[in-house]
Amino acid sequence: MPIRSKTFCESYHEDIKLLNTIWSKCWMGVFILVLLTLPYTTDTYIVYLVNLSCIAVVAAIGLNILTGFTGQISLSHAAFLAIGAYTAALLSNHLEMPFWIILPAAGLVSAATGMLVGIPCLRLKGLYLAMATMSFGVMVEYVLITWKDLTGGERGLYMSEVNLFGHLLDTDESVYYFLICLSALMIIIAKNIIRTRVGRAFIALRDRDIAAEVIGVNLTGYKVMAFSLSSFYAGVAGGMYAYVMGHIHPEHFTLLASVEYMAMIIIGGLGSILGSILGAVFIVVVPEFIKLFAQALEAAIPFMQGRYDEEWNIAVFGLLIMLFLIFEPGGLNAIWQRIKSGFKNWPFTY
């Protein structure tokens, strides 16, 4: 039997399989096992961080579908999260709907808004689109602050706990399993969208929109679809965010938050689902390391005593965006692929 040095695909179907080697299946199994046993092996804080990461992953995938795959710059992702979060809070507080209706509803309301924003934005691209979406974000923020009767203004809204068919998920550990399943589901959906016709249309649209139109890709339809898909993801993430945080207010959904989501997909890797996951986890975890670093610094230099605040995180995000764009435009995903192929081809360089 000849020894194969690499994975060969003999059909297109084989090529686009999600897990195409026995090894990737094994690793995935190990990864899932680690995730499932995590609450028993670590403390609550880590579980809480994973919860936040799961929400960020869903949001980042949404943004990556729009910006990374379809090439439409959006600086209003946080606004769509806000719409999802406020929809969830309002439905739960006023109409007392069950959780399994609220979460999809949050996604759908956000998707409908995304479509409404997407349609007028069809004519815009590049810089102009960035500006238009940014101004949409500012307007949403304004509405959240001023429409006090509905949104509670600066005080925000409180949120009940997740009630899944009578099971109250009131601890971080119990929400954890739900969030893992939810984000896994969202990841699989996104993966499947991207590897089929719709995904290819998105990518064609990003690379050369006019050429894509000439060969028969319906620009209008796919652009609107990308907008509504992306905001559906954002809406679901926003709804879960409201449940996990227990309290939402306009401060969570500013332009800065949108930039943070942008940072996730740039650092993770544009146009890559794995990249969105890596980037989202990275952005959630990095502040913890900054905190540790700042504590070490405070212990070492008396001058730095008590100087650490949120501002440091933001500065680091800004710096990271710049460094990644200059030195590693492919993001963490590119680094990961390099490591992987390094191992695969060892001891050869390629």
Place this chain on the structure above:
Amino acid sequence: MYLLQLLVSGLAVGSLYALIAMGFVLIYKGTGVINFAQGEAIMFAAFVAYYLVTRFGVPFWIAVPLTLVTSALLGMVTERLVIRPMLGEPVFSVVMITIGLSIFLRSMAGIIFGHHNYIFPDPFPTEPLHLGGIVLSHNHLWSMIISFTLMLVFFLFFKFARLGLGMRATANDQDTATLMGVNIKKVYALTWGISFVVAGLAGVGLANVMVLNVGLAFVAISAFPAVILGGLESIRGAIIGGLVIGILENLAGGYLDQIVGGGIKDVTPFAVLFLVLMIRPYGLFGTKEVERV
């Protein structure tokens, strides 16, 4: 009379918007990039001027040129460190890098200067000018004079100066401009320098009118609508856009605030921006892009 007063103060605010917008347009005209960090340039200039005047006791009329020189240096350093490596990269990356730069600079300013308000020593007489019942501060008058002078200067610069033509060529097509012998690196450095000088002027002007704190950087975001309304590559457009936005904002604040309950002033420019983008994406004076595949 109320209407007239609103118009005049709108014009005054608008002239500051126009100055800020001009900074954006210069960079766009020269390099084809929107600099989202323009607001931070404004804020830094304001802080430099503040420290020169209050801590080092430099007279205002000497502090201003010093501030402008610092701004120009900051612009060139930024260009060298952040923008130069991105030469020839897609628009998206360049936009994102300026956004990254913007939040980095703003939070650095937050760490250095803190978040409290500083009071800028007012160099002008506090007694405003009374023109037939309409009140106008000296500061606003000066910013109007400066914006109109600069508009004239830049208009001539882009039309006749060799460097100005080189800048326009670079914005139009980097590769072709290089082939025609335009020194792109020089063009980039100078463009950022000049644009930061304009931002510096706006910064000194704004620090007088508004409170001086780190949030000053957000002013640039409210000037975006002016830039878009006027068209991204038109100096004339920036001025007119700035004035129109200033007036609209003041009128909305004067008449609609009672109805919706405050804050409408801050959001009007963005509503205008959204509308303009829908109807005329390339602005009033911008040129429509012709695309090739």
